[in-house]
Amino acid sequence: MIAEAGLAALWLAAALALLQLGLGALALRGHAALGPAVRPVAVVQGALVALAFALLILVFLRSDMSVALVVENSHSAKPWLYKFAGTWGNHEGSMLMWVTILGLGGAAVALLERRLDQRTAIATLAAQAAIGLGFYAFLLFASNPFARISPAPADGHGLNPLLQDPGLAFHPPTLYLGYVGLSIAFSYAVGALITGQVGPTLARAMRPWVLGAWILLTLGITAGSYWAYYELGWGGWWFWDPVENASLMPWLAATALLHSVTVLATRAALRAWTVMLAVVAFSMSMIGTFLVRSGILTSVHAFAVDPRRGSFILVLLAIYIGGALALFALRASSVREGAPFEPVSREGALVINNLLFSAILGIVLTGTLYPLAVETMTGEKLSVGAPYFDATAGPLALALVVVMAAGPLLRWRRDELKALAVRLAIPAAVAIVAIAVVFLLLPVAGVLPRLGLIFAAGIAIASVAPLAGRNLRRTPLHIWGMVIAHFGIAVSLAGMASESAFTRETLVAARPGETLAVGPWSVRFVGVEPVAGPNWTAIRAKLEARRGDTLLTLAPEARMFNAPPTETTESAIATRPTGQLYTVLGKSDGDGRWQLRLWWKPMVTLIWAGGALVAIGGALALLGRLRRERRREAM
Amino acid sequence: MRWLLWLPLALFALIIAVVMSGLIHPASTDIRSQLVGKPLPEFALPAGVPSHPPLAKADLRGGPRLINIFASWCLPCAVEAPQLMVLKRAGVVIDGIAIRDRPEDLAAFLARYGDPYSRIGSDANSRVQLALGSSGVPESFVVDGRGVIRLQHIGDIREENIPTILAAIEAAK
Numbered sequence: 003m004i005a006e007a008g009l010a011a012l013w014l015a016a017a018l019a020l021l022q023l024g025l026g027a028l029a030l031r032g033h034a035a036l037g038p039a040v041r042p043v044a045v046v047q048g049a050l051v052a053l054a055f056a057l058l059i060l061v062f063l064r065s066d067m068s069v070a071l072v073v074e075n076s077h078s079a080k081p082w083l084y085k086f087a088g089t090w091g092n093h094e095g096s097m098l099m100w101v102t103i104l105g106l107g108g109a110a111v112a113l114l115e116r117r118l119d120q121r122t123a124i125a126t127l128a129a130q131a132a133i134g135l136g137f138y139a140f141l142l143f144a145s146n147p148f149a150r151i152s153p154a155p156a157d158g159h160g161l162n163p164l165l166q167d168p169g170l171a172f173h174p175p176t177l178y179l180g181y182v183g184l185s186i187a188f189s190y191a192v193g194a195l196i197t198g199q200v201g202p203t204l205a206r207a208m209r210p211w212v213l214g215a216w217i218l219l220t221l222g223i224t225a226g227s228y229w230a231y232y233e234l235g236w237g238g239w240w241f242w243d244p245v246e247n248a249s250l251m252p253w254l255a256a257t258a259l260l261h262s263v264t265v266l267a268t269r270a271a272l273r274a275w276t277v278m279l280a281v282v283a284f285s286m287s288m289i290g291t292f293l294v295r296s297g298i299l300t301s302v303h304a305f306a307v308d309p310r311r312g313s314f315i316l317v318l319l320a321i322y323i324g325g326a327l328a329l330f331a332l333r334a335s336s337v338r339e340g341a342p343f344e345p346v347s348r349e350g351a352l353v354i355n356n357l358l359f360s361a362i363l364g365i366v367l368t369g370t371l372y373p374l375a376v377e378t379m380t381g382e383k384l385s386v387g388a389p390y391f392d393a394t395a396g397p398l399a400l401a402l403v404v405v406m407a408a409g410p411l412l413r414w415r416r417d418e419l420k421a422l423a424v425r426l427a428i429p430a431a432v433a434i435v436a437i438a439v440v441f442l443l444l445p446v447a448g449v450l451p452r453l454g455l456i457f458a459a460g461i462a463i464a465s466v467a468p469l470a471g472r473n474l475r476r477t478p479l480h481i482w483g484m485v486i487a488h489f490g491i492a493v494s495l496a497g498m499a500s501e502s503a504f505t506r507e508t509l510v511a512a513r514p515g516e517t518l519a520v521g522p523w524s525v526r527f528v529g530v531e532p533v534a535g536p537n538w539t540a541i542r543a544k545l546e547a548r549r550g551d552t553l554l555t556l557a558p559e560a561r562m563f564n565a566p567p568t569e570t571t572e573s574a575i576a577t578r579p580t581g582q583l584y585t586v587l588g589k590s591d592g593d594g595r596w597q598l599r600l601w602w603k604p605m606v607t608l609i610w611a612g613g614a615l616v617a618i619g620g621a622l623a624l625l626g627r628l629r630r631e632r633r634r635e636a637m
Numbered sequence: 638m639r640w641l642l643w644l645p646l647a648l649f650a651l652i653i654a655v656v657m658s659g660l661i662h663p664a665s666t667d668i669r670s671q672l673v674g675k676p677l678p679e680f681a682l683p684a685g686v687p688s689h690p691p692l693a694k695a696d697l698r699g700g701p702r703l704i705n706i707f708a709s710w711c712l713p714c715a716v717e718a719p720q721l722m723v724l725k726r727a728g729v730v731i732d733g734i735a736i737r738d739r740p741e742d743l744a745a746f747l748a749r750y751g752d753p754y755s756r757i758g759s760d761a762n763s764r765v766q767l768a769l770g771s772s773g774v775p776e777s778f779v780v781d782g783r784g785v786i787r788l789q790h791i792g793d794i795r796e797e798n799i800p801t802i803l804a805a806i807e808a809a810k
Contacts, residue, residue, distance in 0.1 A: 278645065289652070312660050320653050327646035334642050371655055378658040 005069050005148040008057035012098075012148075015050035015105060016138035018043055019131045022108075026128025030121060030196065037120060040127050041112040047134070048109025055089075055102040058147055062089045068154035071095060071147050076158040079537055087171035093311070094147035096174055100291075101137045103175075103182040108134065111186055116635070117207045118190075119199060126186075126193030133185055136318040144314050173229060177222040177249060181287035183215025184256060188284035191277045192326050195333045200273045205266035208280065210628060216260050217620035219253045224613030235571035235586045237601045239501065239609055242391045247370045248290030251363055255283035258359035261352045269414060271340030271349055275356070278330060285323040286363070292319055293370070344416035351409030358402045365394045396450050403457050403495065406488055407464035425467060433460030444503070454499025462492035479626025487619025494612025500605035511595040521602030523549045523583055530587075530596060538563045540572070543587040543596065547576065558587040582606050671770050677784045678768045682758025685735040686743045692732050692758030697784050701809035702730040703802065704778045705754070706766055708738050709746035711774045717793035718750035724799065725753040729806055733757040736766055736774050777802070781809035 022043045029037040061069050062085050065078040075092040076085055090099040108130040115123050141147065190208045194200045226249060231239045240246060259279040266276045292315045343349040369386040376382055411425040436459035440452050465488035469477060506521035514529040528544040540561040547554040556574040563570070576583040581604035588597025672678070681693035690696075705721060707714040725731055733754040735743055743757070760766050769778065772791070779788035779802060788805040790798060 274642075282645070285649070292656075316653065316657060316660060323649055324646065324653070327649055331642040331646055335639055367652075371652065374659045375655045378655060 004057050004061055004064075005066070005150060008054045008061070009146070009148040011050045011054040011057065012138070012142065015047050015054060015101075016135065016142060018047035018050065019105075019134040019138055022047060022131035023128050023135060026124050026131065029124050030128070037124050040124050044112035044127050044131070045109045047131070048105040048107075048112075051102050051105035051134075055098050058095060058098055059086060059089045061148075062086065062095075065158070067156070067158060068150050068152070070149045070151040073151055073155055073158045077537070078157055081536060083168065083171060090174055094141070094145045096178075097137065097141055097145055098147050099175065100178055100182070101134060101141060103178050104130070104134050104137065104185060107182045107186050108189075111189075115207060117203055117631075118193075119197070119203075122190075122193045122197045122199045122204070124193075125196040126189045129189040129192040129196075130186065133189065133322060136322065140311075140314050140318065144311050173222060173225055176218050176225065180215045180218035180222055180256075181252065181284070181291065183211045183218065184252060184280075184284040184287050186211045187215070187259065187280040188326065191280035192329060195277060195326075195329050198333065198336055200277055200337045202267050202270050205263045205276065206631070209260075209263050209267060210624060210631075212256060212260050212263055212280075212283075213620060213624045213627065216253070216256045217617050217624065219249070219256055220613060220617045220620060223249050223253055224610050224617070227613070228610050232573055232575055235573045235599075237505075237507070237584055237586075237599070237603075239498075239606070242369070242386075242388050244370050245294050247366050248294050251286040251290055251366055251370075252283055254359050254363040254366065255279060255286045258356045258363070259283050261355050261359075265349050265352050266340070269341050269343065269349055271343060272353070272356075273340050274330075274334040274337045277334070277337070279356070281323070281326045281330060282363075285319075285326075286367075288315075288319050288323065292316060341415075343414075346412070346419055346422070347416050348409060348412045348414045351405055351412050354405050355402065355409060358398055358405065362395050362398050362402070365398070366391065369394075392450065400450075400453055400457055403461050403491060406491065407461045410468045410484060410488070411464070426464060429460045429464035429467060432463045433457070436460065448502065451499045451503035454495050455503065458492050458496035458499060461495070462489060465489040465492055479629065480623040481626075483619045483621070483623025483626060485619070486622060487616045490612045490615025490617075490619055492612070493608050493615055494610075497605055497608025497610075497612060501603055501609065504604045505606075506602045508598075508600040510598055511591055512598050513595050518598065518600060520583070520600040521604075523547045523600075523602055525583075525585070525600055527596070527598060533559070535561070541587065541590075543585075543598070545574070545585055545598075547583055552578075554583065556583065556585045558585045560587050560589070577607060580604055673786050673789050675786060677780060677786060678765075680758075680765045680768065682734065682760055682765060685733065685738060685757035685759035686740050686747065688744070688747075689733075689754060689757040692734065692756040694784060696732075696756060697780055697782075699782055700730065701779060701781045701787070701806050702732055703806070704732050704734060704769075704780055706734045706736060706760075706769070706771050706774055706776045706778075708736045708774050709742040710738070711736075713793040714775045715746070715750050717775050717795075718753070720794045720796060720799060721753040722751045723796075724794075724802065727799075727803060729803070730755055734760050734765060736760050736763055779805040779809060 022040060025036050025040050025043060029035075029040060058071075062072055062076055063082065065072060065076060065085065067073050067078075071092060071094050075095070076088045080088070088095075090096045108127060111123075111130065112127060115126070118126070187208050190204060190211070194204045223246075226246065227239050230241065230246070231237075259276065259282075262272045262276045262279055265272045292312070369390050372386050373384055376384055407429060408422060408426060412422060433456055436456040440455050444455075466485055468481060469485055472481075508518055508520040510518055512518060512527045514527055517524055517526045519525070524547070526546045526548070528546055530541050530543045533540050533542045538561045540559040542557050542559045545556040545558070547556060554576045556576055558574040559572040561570050561572055562568075571586050571588070573584060573586045575585070581602060584601040584603060586599040588599065590596050677694055677697070679694050681695075682691055684691040703724060707717075721731060731753045733756070735757055738759060738761075740759075743759075747754075758765070769786075770789075771778075775793050777790040777794060778786050779790075781787050787809045788802065790802065794802065
């Protein structure tokens with residue numbers, strides 16, 4: 003009964019989305035009396051789809067093997083956390099989670115949105131319902147998560163062991179919440195294009211959603227990067243894999259949008275551009291989800307390939323994005339010109355920021371789709387990897403951090419280059435010292451790592467410069483947020499540069515008892531022993547790493563899962579204040595020797611610490627903005 | 638400037654077109670060797686088993702033949718063995734390149750699954766396999782009398798592939 007109730011809730015939610023769209027369209031076309039009905043419908047729709055998702059979770063927790071999705075993706079012997087996370091660790095479940103968050107987002111807009119004029123709010127909710135409707139149709143007609151199987155088998159087929167990790171419980175929901183936040187920005191943009199009300203009010207209404215989405219995407223990418231780092235056992239933190247790019251592209255667009263929305267809110271400039279970016283940001287989320295889910299790109303993150311479902315989502319994409327872009331082309335010329343500004347000004351720096359982010363987005367999108375385009379046209383196979391992305395996006399990213407250092411130190415509307423030079427004097431001096439240090443003292447190879455270290459030093463100082471001369475107690479929270487986020491970028495950049503400049507690697511076939519050297523560590527291979535887990539068995543190595551008086555024990559494993567039979571490596575990582583020792587156990591050569599991969603990665607943790615700082619900065623800014631809005635409303 | 642506003646839509650249409658064609662023609666996962674239609678690289682492999690002579694490029698003169706890349710540890714190779722015997726009975730000369738194998742394992746494999754090979758070279762570190770542009774076992778190449786690769790077959794040879802391979806051998810004569 004639970005599964006049937008879930009399906010019924012899903013159908014009802016879909017019907018309400020249709021009603022929400024219909025009422026909204028009628029209200030905008032002269033039947034204004036229907037307008038007030040739109041908000042309650044949106045709230046009930048959100049509640050019903052959330053109920054459907056809760057029921058699917060229940061079916062998974064109870065290991066109901068009469069539901070096909072549970073059979074394919076779960077197993078009664080699995081720990082409960084993975085049964086729970088297994089709900090969205092598959093195609094159907096993750097799509098249901100997607101629409102659930104979409105529906106709840108729409109309900110939140112219906113409940114909370116008070117700034118916008120009535121017509122734009124209705125148009126926004128109608129656009130949100132239109133997006134939801136497509137995905138309801140997709141779920142109900144092409145991927146029903148509640149389908150029964152008869153006769154019910156005794157037990158399920160398990161879950162991809164690579165995904166049996168606590169990170170899985172939180173990674174997709176975080177990214178999806180981010181995507182849906184962008185869908186709301188998209189709906190606002192579409193609503194404003196329909197009614198022609200593109201202005202500071204729109205920007206202020208949109209900003210918390212963009213900011214919230216951006217924080218979650220930042221966390222999602224940071225966590226995803228760390229997950230790939232320790233779970234895949236390859237020692238890298240970013241692979242320019244299509245799935246990673248799919249999560250990076252919406253972030254790039256959202257970051258650009260975050261900055262342009264500020265210009266629109268503060269200075270009423272960049273009107274059409276901001277609306278365009280809001281459309282692009284959500285489009286990138288959908289294109290990203292599509293590329294990942296359709297399986298048309300080859301990737302380490304293997305998902306089921308199903309061309310029929312792929313075509314369905316592609317049609318949805320074409321309608322939503324194509325429709326929004328056509329609306330933009332038709333209506334953008336009626337959007338009023340914004341307030342003018344000089345090239346040397348805060349707005350000017352933010353325009354450069356936006357252009358650079360858009361260029362990097364273009365580069366990543368091109369690199370991700372290029373293999374597909376070439377194979378379609380010539381049948382030739384190729385892959386685009388780190389050398390392309392590093393060489394093209396790397397220099398632009400460095401240019402971007404320079405703008406990031408200068409932008410917050412510029413005044414709105416117009417400023418003087420000379421004055422900027424004075425404000426940047428200390429960061430520039432630090433960067434010059436860093437140049438001397440990097441070239442004279444450190445044995446660094448490669449241009450990008452060196453530049454990365456130098457720039458990191460300079461912007462670390464420049465990012466806190468906006469606090470100079472302010473009363474720190476009275477500095478608004480959103481300024482603190484910006485400072486911390488920008489400082490986080492410097493921290494992350496330092497980690498990336500340090501990782502690529504100083505990592506030491508040792509790859510050997512070693513016998514128990516041998517001692518190996520990696521960087522400053524000497525690692526003794528004590529031996530291997532078999533261990534058994536709940537649904538896997540493993541060979542575990544014991545390593546003793548010594549550096550001076552420090553003695554660490556590491557136990558990397560090679561695991562064999564039994565349902566389905568799969569082998570994975572569990573790396574063992576020891577985190578020290580100065581870096582990480584990363585160890586992986588490989589195969590035995592059958593002759594008493596074992597493959598061991600050891601890395602010493604100085605300061606590598608700064609990469610993710612920086613990402614976390616960026617997200618914390620975003621959270622402070624969000625808090626500050628929301629408090630400010632509330633105060634404004636109270637007045 | 639008005640036409641510029643249509644640019645995003647045009648770019649998006651382009652992306653959709655590429656992705657759509659990618660969906661309609663699902664990518665094949667096979668990676669063809671770059672050497673098809675080109676002469677084999679030089680190589681000289683030691684014998685894989687004492688019972689068979691070794692294999693070098695110089696041995697390939699004469700008529701067309703099939704070079705089969707296989708290994709005793711490879712399950713699809715055992716599955717494909719009967720089809721190789723069919724090809725042998727049809728008069729095809731088959732040479733084997735055994736990948737990362739041991740003589741005793743190879744001898745057991747031949748005893749168990751049949752022996753279609755006239756020569757077997759041992760490629761202990763896959764160097765020749767990689768030089769041929771082969772990405773796995775089993776794989777087979779039809780090579781003509783001048784040492785030019787005429788056909789690459791990726792994966793095990795099944796019953797339905799036999800006519801294609803015989804035709805390629807015929808064409809290479």
